[in-house]
Amino acid sequence: MTKADAAMIRSLGDKRARTELGLFVAEGEKLVSELPGSGFRVRRLLVRDDSAVAGGFGVEAERVTAREMERISHLKTPQGALALVEIPRRRLPDAPGRELTLALDGVQDPGNLGTILRLADWFGIRDVLCSPQTADCFNPKVVQATMGAILRVRVHYCDLPRVLSGAGVPVYGTFLDGENIYGAGLGPSGIVAMGNEGNGITPGVAAAVTRRLYIPPYPPGRPSSESLNVAVATAIVCSEFRRRM
């Protein structure tokens, strides 16, 4: 492990370096061991002396010491394996929203984005559309928070107002003046738009929303300055779609 190697791997914490190199970091033995068969291509695999991570990666594992792993890790508690993985080039789905799809309109916190990709995976949502203002899904903090879902859910950065308004499927969003979601009829297809942590849905995306929904607080109708975290709101909306199916 050269100094330049370590600096390059550390630099992948920044989006600019990830874009330039076309690589992201996947850390932890559990996540790394899910790479073979995921469709992602591993460029380099760095494995600590005590790690049991086995083959199937298409590249030779490079042994590193505990100290070297500490130098390259993006985790507070470095683990036994770290892979440099190629960022896939993805085409937008042919018919976005034919299956239930999420659209993230400026979700900025990496933990929130990771949690949302993880719950999308749980609820069988395969495609997540993101506005360019949304956090980068290959940020190491996002990758970590997805708990492996980053290898299964396909994330597409795109012009949300354009894609949503041309989709020809119901586009859902949550608004204070929306319909109570618990009684709403919700079908198996459509796109659910979720907004930024502080500012909600942007005007361009709001204009493409065809069904306004509302998660009522309890007791209902109480005056409230409160709100829900965006990952929590996404979870409740997805749960409402899935319990009807």
Add this chain to the structure above:
Amino acid sequence: MTKADAAMIRSLGDKRARTELGLFVAEGEKLVSELPGSGFRVRRLLVRDDSAVAGGFGVEAERVTAREMERISHLKTPQGALALVEIPRRRLPDAPGRELTLALDGVQDPGNLGTILRLADWFGIRDVLCSPQTADCFNPKVVQATMGAILRVRVHYCDLPRVLSGAGVPVYGTFLDGENIYGAGLGPSGIVAMGNEGNGITPGVAAAVTRRLYIPPYPPGRPSSESLNVAVATAIVCSEFRRRM
């Protein structure tokens, strides 16, 4: 602002100092402005020159410069107001679970705990019981993530197995072999136990659970190594209780 003042305020990032001094830090003009009338006692109020935070705190506001605020703040982006607030002494509710109550069995991530308190507030859950292994609700990161809910939801640290087994109300928990929550009959009272991020519910709490529930993935029954973030799972469970009421 003396050096000792600044060091004392910074020290409140540690639980030991909070316990010793009986104080926690509330930051941000929105949160601070909700303190009057909340029942919490403000010991000191530090306000930046440009801040519009007004009176009603029972103490004189102390003006600080932007530079001083940066030195004492626990936030990445310091805001205009910071209060030192007395940690309340609370008695356990007389009849825990008579109203819907949460029990957190070792939730360790401050962001998760804050998000759970925020959603408890949204869903009208007034009491949250926590095992001593759960993160401290007065950790500055937790306070921040609650977005004000820390002033409304009452958090009680207690011996969960003892309190839950003696409560005389249904005690709910989520388990892989539980009943599908979407079809389950759920009443207006009871205690919902949620476990640690990695290890779930402890054996002592599991023994007190009387109703085992399950949030099914989609499609249902697929073999899965996936799971849900604990705040997300708590949100879905609370949403299922509240939509029936």
